[in-house]
Amino acid sequence: MKADKVGSAFILFRSEYWSRDRLVRCASYLFALIAWEVTGYVVGPLFLAGPTQVVIALREVVLSGELLLALMVSLQAFAVGFAAAMASAIPLGMLMGRFESVERFFEPYIAAFFVTPVSALIPMIIIWFGIGIEARVVVVFSFCFFDIVINTFNGVRDVRYELVEPVRSLGATQRQIFMKVILPAAAPFVMSGIRLGLGRAIRGMVIAELLLATTGLGGMIVTYSAVFRTDVIFAVLVVIVMLGVGSVRLIKAMESRLFPWKETSTIRGGFEGSARTAPAPAEG
C-alpha cells in the first residue's frame, strides 16, 4: 500500500491516493457516522449517545485514568489466559496432527467443546474457580483454546505428501522431516489459529467481566449502563473494538512478514495486500 511508503500527511492531497476502493471505504465510514449522530440526536443520549458525545466521554475517562486502570485489569486476565492457551494448544494440535492415536484420544472432546458455547459453562466456572482473576483467565483460555488446537492440528495433518517425499528421499530422519518440512509447512496454519484465537480471547475477556465480577472494561460497561451513560459505554466499546482490530492487524502484518512465500492467489485477486505474486520470469 502506497501510504506506508510515503508516510506523510501530504499524501491525502494526492489524487492517486483516492482510488475508487478508498473512496467507497471512506463514504461508508462517513455514512455510518452521520447516521449514528442523527439517530443519537433524535432518540437522545439516554438511549444512544452520538459520536461527538462518545469522543467527549472517551476524553473524560482517559484523563481521569479510569480507562487505563480498567484496561490493565482486563489485559492481565487476557494475557495469562491467551498465553496459557497458546502454550498448551499448539503442542497438543501438533501431537494430534502427527500421531493418529493422539488424535483418536482427544478428538471427541475437542469436537464437543468446540461447539459448546463457553458462556454456558460460566456458572460451572464460577463454582470451580470463583469470580476472581483465576476464573476470568479460565474463561479467556476456554474461549480461544480450541481454535488454536484445531488450526494447528489441521496444519500439521494436511502437510502435502509431495513436500515430505523428496526430503525423505534425501535420507532425512523422522525428526528432520518434522523440523524441516512439517513445522514450517504448518506454521501459517498455527498463525491463523492464533489470529482467530486472539479475537475469541478478547470476546472471552469482556464476557467474563460482564458475567463474573464487574471489573475491567466489561465492568465499566456494566457500571455505566446502570446510570444510563451511553456515551461512556460506547467509548469503552470503541476501545475494545480498536484493541481487537489492532491486534488482528498486527498478527496479519507478522504473517506476511514471516511467510513471504505464501502464494496469495485467491479468487478475489485484487483484495488489499494480495498483489504480491510476482510474475514468473520467462524460461531460460
Place this chain on the structure above:
Amino acid sequence: MGSKILVRNISKTFVRKGDGDEESAVEALKDVSFEVADQEFVCIVGPSGCGKTTLLRIIDGLIPADAGEILIDGQAVGAPAQDRGMVFQTFGLLPWRTVAGNVAIGLEIAGMESVKQKPIVQRWIDVVGLAGFERYYPHELSGGMQQRVGLARVLAIDPVVILMDEPFGALDAQTREFMQEELLRIWNQEKKTVIFITHSIDEAIYLADRVVVMSARPGRIAEILRVGIPRPRWDHDVRGTKEFAELRAHIWKELRKDGHGVVAPPGD
C-alpha cells in the same frame, strides 16, 4: 563397464482395503529384473499403471519390495540414502525456501556445516543455469526453472545414481525439449548413472542408451532396446533420423500389444 545397478526379481503387490473386510490386491510389479551399467542412461517407458513409478520408488527406498532385491555396486540397498537422488514430477520444492535453500537441503540433512554448503550450492545453481535466481521463491519461478532446482538439489548431494520420475511431464512441449537437451549436457559432464521414467517414447529414445519397455497388469519388462544413435545428440536433428523413426515404431508396436493404448503416441 560393470553393472552399477542390479534390479533382481522385484515384485510388489498393493493391497487395498475395501469398505468391509474385502481386500483387493493389485499386482504392480511381477518379477522385474534388469541391469544398468556405470554411467549409463536408461529410460523406462510404459503405459500408465505399469508400475514404473513404483519400481523407481523401490530403487530409491521410499517403499519396500515384497520380493527381490536392488544392488548398487554389489551392495543391497534399503531406506533412502544419499547414494541415490530422486527428481520428482511435481518438483517437490519447499515453498518457504528460496532456490538456494532448496538446493542446500540435502547437504543440511547430511549434517554439513553451512559454510561448506555455500560453494557447493552455488556451483549447482550455476550448472543448471539459475545463477541470479538464488533468492527467488519457487512460486516466483516457471515450471522449467522449478525442475532445474529439483535437479540441482539432487546433484548437490553427489549421488551415484539419479532417479528421475517423469521429471518433465508437467512442462510444456517446448520447455520439455529444452530441458532434455540441458539434462544431456549435464549428464555428459557429470557422468552419472541415470534411470529416467517417461511415458513419452520420443523422450526415451532421445535421452537413453537403452530403453526398457514395460507392460501393465502386472507390471513387467516387455523388452529392452539399445539406442545406437551417436552422442552428443543435441548438435543434429536426432528426431529426424531413420534409426529414431524405426525405434519409435518398434516401441509403439510393443506397447500396443498390451492392448490398452494408454501411452502417449509418437510425436508427443
